[in-house]
Amino acid sequence: MAKSKKRQEETSSSTKSLQPVLVFDGQDDAVNLGKKPAFKIEKEITLEAWICVTSQKAYAGIVSNIYDTGSTESGYGLLLDGTSGIYFGLKVPSTVIQYLSSGANTIILNQWHHIAGTYDGQEMKLYVDGIEKAKKAIAGNNINYNPENDLLFGMYKDNDEFHAFAGKIAEIRLWKITRTQQEIQDNLSQRLAGNESGLVGYWPLNEGSNNITHDRTSNSNHGTITGASWAQSDLPIAQEQPQGLSEPATAPPNVAPSPSTTPDEQFIPVESSGELSEPATAPPNVAPTPQRSVASGTPTTPNPETAQPIPPVALQGRQMVLVLDDKHQGISAGSGALKLQGNFTIEAWVYPATDTGKQVIFAEGETLFYLEGGKLKFQTPLATEAIASTQTIGPKSWYHVAVIRAGSRPGATKLYINGVHNDNQIAIPAVVSSGNTYLGGHPEVPESRFQGKLLEVRVWRYGRSLSEIEANWLYPLTGRELGLVRYWPLDEKLGTTLYDKTTNQAVGTFSDAVWEEVKIPLKLKLDPQEVLVRSTGLEDYGYWFREIAKQQKTEADPPFRRGRIWA
Template sequence: MKKTKQMIKTLCLTLALGFGVSVEAQTGAALNFDGVNDKVVIGTSATSSLVGNNKVTVEAWVRPTSTVGLGMVVGNYNSPGNSMQFMIRRQNDSWVFWAGPGNNTTYSNTPLTAGSATINVWQHVAGVFNGTVMTLYINGVASATAVTSNTFATATNSLMIGGESASEFFAGDIDEVRIWNVARSQADIQNTRNCEINGSAPNLLANYHFNQGIAAGVNTSVTSAIDDSGNSNTGTLTTMALTGATSNWVSPGGVTSGVSCNGAALNLSNAGPADNVVLPQAISTNSLVGKTKVTVEAWVRPTSLTGLGVIVGNYNTPTNQLQFLLRRDNNAYSFGVGTGVTALYNAVTTAVATATINVWQHVAGVFDGTVISVYINGAFSASVNAISNYTFATTTNSIIIGANGINENYNGDIDEIRIWNTNRSKCEINTFMNCEIPANATNLVANYHFNQGISAGSNAAVTTLNDATSNAFNGTLNTFALAGATSNWVSPGGVVSGFTTALAPVSLTVNANPSLAVCSTNSLSLTGTGANTYTWTGGITNGTAFTPTASNTYTLSGTNTITTCSNSAISNVTVNTTPTVSAVSNSTLICAGQTATLTANGAASYLWNTSATTTAIAVSPTLSTTYTVTGTTNGCVGTTTISQAVSPCTGLQANNNSVSAISVYPNPSTGLFTLDLVGTTDITIVDVLGKVIYIQNLADGKHTINLSNFNNGLYILKAESNGVVKTVRIVKN
């Protein structure tokens, strides 16, 4: 619904002052309640219309000045408490919607919405009961729901606004109270909450604008709240001061007074001459001629399922001039296609009961050059092969909305008609059917939003249906009453007027980060979300672990099988080599307390179980010990262990008896040891296991012993002369 130019009603009181000044007193736009004893009593005439029904919608604009205790907005909860059908109430700082049968206390309520009621702020509150679910909307947004089941019975309690006999009085301002005997959709509520519905509308039981009195003036004679629904459910103001800024008519209200709800659709009636809209011949002759494909879309809300009702098309007299026809066929829909110059045409009809009375439905007919198909609310419904590969030729029949010359006249509302000279896919239909395409689009020939006139208002001058495309294929309204709720511009439409956000076909995501790194020995899983079927390249399964052997780019294709919309995404997987880590010791065997050097290799960085982070570490174990080193390269980890052997070296001990002086040097040595001996000496060298590796009787003097061919480590040299023994530890490294 597009904003109309705001008009502010004022009551002009010209005061004959000495300076000739004219003072305009502002007309009331809302009603203020003092929270003590103010209320508007309406009686039972409105609620009696609900008997036997199980649906209701209650709306109001409210501006509370207190969030303490209970405050009735509108409803017939009263004494006795077993005679309630519905109620909207402020419960402390929550808005709550209640519903019951009207003849017992088995009523239900939506959960508390703590903090939803805001002091001194205008809010739109609506309660909707559809027979099984209660929904509370705050400013057009669903805020709470409850499941219940009721059929309304006769209630003896009066309908009231602002209070009731149980002393639950509302403190603050109330504006635009409406009561409907249907469950209004969220789109309905959003379309009309910011404007006034002038006069009657289908299923509207009561409609209070509160545009009365003088704002904060002396209004002691203005004691009735006028019902603008045409049902004369007038309310009586009770115990209200009607003077000053409290307990009186006030301004501003929740809605700017005089701002009427724009039309959002067009209601067509064949009660008299059949309503119809004739579209320019140029659509047929300029935009379709020579084409072999067409798509026609419309939102429809039929009020009759009897006979045939043209939605849009150029099936007329002569009947051999048909290019396309979208039509309601009793309680089904059909789409027909022909060349436009011969009687060669055929159509597909959906299954019976696909058309639903008083319910908005999106209907699309598609011809792809071979197959004629119909989609209902974006779902495929039926198809048939064309009897010929039609190519559209020039036709003399006009394209008409709502009727033709052979009395196939449509009854009900129509919104959002689009004509394309291509075949739209199921995905494309689903993507854009719930929004408006603002103006132009590729292959879009004509685009009608129906956002014109004043809903159910006086629209005698609004006789042109505007085409939103730059083609300006505007249509001409014929035989419409253009006043009241039928044969006129109406609201709401099939989509929220001005809403242009298309549904994302499929929004695919892969994991939290589509670029991943993995080590060569590790597994990972790639998980796509946003669709309901998934296919990956590389033979992998969505969400299932696998072990990649090389870096690769994997492509995901995801499809929503309901809308047939699909999309793709990629994931770049980098495979890093897991390092092979090794370690060596500079001495395979040491004596307890000696030091060995352990050196790691094969990775970029290291961590030893000693907490050291260097490549080489020095260790001095007293027992044989196993050391662990972890190496890391590009985030990949390899681990190895190394055992350092330790000997206690207690098998041979030094003898302190005096022997010929003996010295061994250098010690440690890389293999060559020099011995200085005094006197002849028996020299024996053993390893730590006691194995003899050298034995000689050496004379007095210097001698060189070569152990270069033996392993690094500890050896014991025993020198014996004249029964005296001396041992020396020597180390080869």
């Protein structure tokens, strides 16, 4: 018993730090991960989670795909037992569904506990804070999934009832192996890498914002949050930086910034030898997102074998978009979008209808930005091979894709999918020849038609940082943004002409495509603060001071320094 007390003391105090966790209200909050092949574990299984319970309720789901109507039973899960304990539920064909309890008062309310349930085909075991609390012999061939139920966090739900969890949840892990007590104890207070042997699902639940929980394994079975909220809590686990999609940092809406003493020239890109020596920056009164340098030649991505999974994006608005089929010939859109020997960034939102074949997103002459076999690729005429993403993107989902070229060394050209750096770090030579610009295909590249939906194609004359991309990837642009040289929103809604909203006016024309109203990942109706945060193209101090002063409803304009506007 002394050993158990020592283990609990170590768990509760040795590694505590304030970290983002997900909070469930016990009413209707949940995370839904749906039905996925990876969740149908055949026999050996381990479930783990960190929980802080605020009120006890029998059968309140922590992580569960249990279906139990009395006459029909299936699945597995960790649930509350209603007596300050935990249930490990499991259905095998040889018996009715079993609920193994950790015992009364094994969970203390408003205190963090690590819980785990294991099954090896012969015996169920239940652990609290790394200590075995209960076990039961249950022989069975396989876990039963008929009927198959959605995997939920924070709720147990089937066709005739639901039981919601009240409290905080973090660090959910799903294994297709039976972990030993020692293995559970060894890393219950540490974050995982996501590539551990036997791990089929890993949700740290530490994003801190947005409505997506990310699976850090290569299975990328992300979940959608309904109702649950983010909060900071003293979690007894080693801290790491959240890896989800970051929100652009914003200035407080009711505080006007002090005039900067930084020279004007710091915020003006200077061209040298045909390239921009400094990337454009956010307006001086908007706090930038922490930089994860894209313009640097130093690779910032780990080994491709441990690349971060691609997170999904939430759909926010609805509008008419261009739908390309397998009969169109691409969209001709002028020429000269890419500066010879220069750096650049190309961005677009894509919704591929298929993951087969080569599908050109943007092309200029022999320079191609495209999908092939579900992988994102980029190649210039002098490149012996294309730089390619290490992970594939599936059809019938929206993805933000970007290529940033900031030099010719390995790692200086980068590919991003939904804000995640993902490529094989191939060196890409500069663009040395120009040609016609095409969107959605190239008439001189056989079978290169993009099939699906295209949106928001943007070309910049420098290598943007990831924080700069994230600052406006979810908003339409004005066309006057600093360093923007081509911008096709593809939002015309009708006709066969696409307009470039920059001053270059590189108009595109097409045929054999249709317009369709669909849900998109862009936010079309902005609140006043988002209007301020979004880049406007009017990059001078006076504009920003006046706008924030209006929001404060001050009687007089505050003084401001002279700024400069670059087209």
